[in-house]
Amino acid sequence: MGLMDKDIEKLAILARINLTPEEKETYAVQFNSILDSTRVLDELPTDVVEPLIYVLPLYNVMRDDEVRPSLSNDEAMANAPLHEEAKFKVPRLI
Amino acid sequence: MTTGKYEAVIGLEVHAELKTNTKAFCSCGLSFGAIPNSHVCPGCLGMPGTMPVLNRELVEYAIKTGLALNCKIAEYCRFDRKNYFYPDLPNGFQISQLDLPICTAGSLEIETQQGKKTIGINRVHMEEDAGKLVHQGNIMTTPYSLADLNRAGTPLLEIVSEPDMRSPQEARMYLEKLRSILLFLGVSDCRMEEGSLRCDANISIRPWGQEKLGTRAEIKNLNSFRALERAAEYEIKRQIEVLEEGGQLVQETRTWDEDRQVTLSMRSKEQAQDYRYFPDPDLTPIIIGQDWIERVRKTLPELPDQARERLIKEYNLPPYDANLLTMSKDVLDFFDGCVAEYKEPKAVANWVMGELTRLLNQNNMEIKDAKISPSSLAQMLKLLEQGTISGKIAKVVFEEMFATGESPDKIVKDRGLVQISDESAIKAIVEEVITGNPKVVEDFKNGKGKALGFLVGQVMKISKGKANPEMVNQLLKEELSRR
8 A cells, every 4th residue: 555645744844844735646556656666576585694784885884082173153053044153043833 | 648549650751862972863963052053063963864873882782771771672673753744853754763672671769668669661762852942921922932952963861760669759769760760870960950861751640449541631841859759749739629529631742831840741732742653764774792792791890789789788878868868979989089088988978978068069069060079188187187187167168168169188287177185285175164154154053954965056156166065075074163
């Protein structure tokens, strides 16, 4: 079973975007087509395969606990549409 | 508190900010009280194209903490993304650990009135802190918010207990013990008022004997031991009232209102949270071999329980003293430093738990910020033992040492506080007092015990507290019996 209208609505809420009824329909079709294309994997016998937790042959990539220069406040604010008192000005959110 | 036919069940989630040099996933330094947004980089600002790189020290601290809490250290763990949108979280997700945390199945012991009790630790996991939002007034009425992201990315350990506590007092003891362990390990400052140690409490009630847990409320904003205890008391009472009135409890998040001393529901629109956790593809798994664990184990310092045993066994201190002295590493270090130079542990303990603690509390200070040194307290205690100063004067000298950091020798000399033990000098004052207070002397002769105390007081007053109190007592009695 593919994604339903209510699934699309939930995703939209989580992503904080408003969708028109037409957009919902478009996205439902697109999502379902993506899901369908991965569904072929369901046909493979995976019960004897150990789950893969990480795809690359890498582990323990870490750095030493040494401070490097940060941005200045001016630099940090450079891309901010709004700022005040050296802080990013953002909408109230509850 | 009485809970009637109900039993309270409490579990705590504690977040400890670690005092590493740098953030969890970038090389920005940690800061408290710095210029806003001055300890930030493209990484912790969530700029596109940046990659997190794990701070090795965070893993070391987590292993250390896990070992101190008797946890099993995972051979294999990884980081997950917890997705939600909030302006204090620039990436739109928090890097955390969901189903493969670094430490599991631990415990710590608390000392209840009924004896030792083991509280289970479900897990300890690594994550990053969010930034800080500043509102004008409160969040409901502010026109907008201001974000300071200096704190974003600060390494945290989340330590989750089992629901093993049965009263607000036990919850407090657990948190006190956990805090002292973290302080002894040196992994966190644990300053609750500054938010470097934060606590949420899961609280429910159930009829005695029932195994199934009741519906729980999660209480947030508990930033002191007192707040935790009070909030738990309030919440248990509230839940009992709801059930007794035939109502139903709902699972919800509540906040502790310190001013009004109540918990308040934080339910906004009833949209169940959906964090859509998934493994963070930008961070590799962590594999922890036995050799790494053993290497960290070797660096473990003495922990509160061991220190407590040592104080009881080696110094013969009462358990009460041993508990108080091992609440913080700094206090214990001060005590040990002093005992190294003055080998009367009980006397040292009394001064550390008494005058020193009183002055620290009065000045709202931590012991490591105090000017007084363990060595100077030892010197003062020697002066007291030699009879150079009286117990009363010692308190004066101690306050001066606390305020100025001067040596007791210098204070005693400069302020002329040497105890008067010269018999003739004291006798002269005694005679003066007896002559000057005929009425009180009469009272004494008529058997009024209090009269002697008054006369002693007068002698001490005239000698500015410097007269040797034992000699004053003795000489007064002698002189009075002669009249």
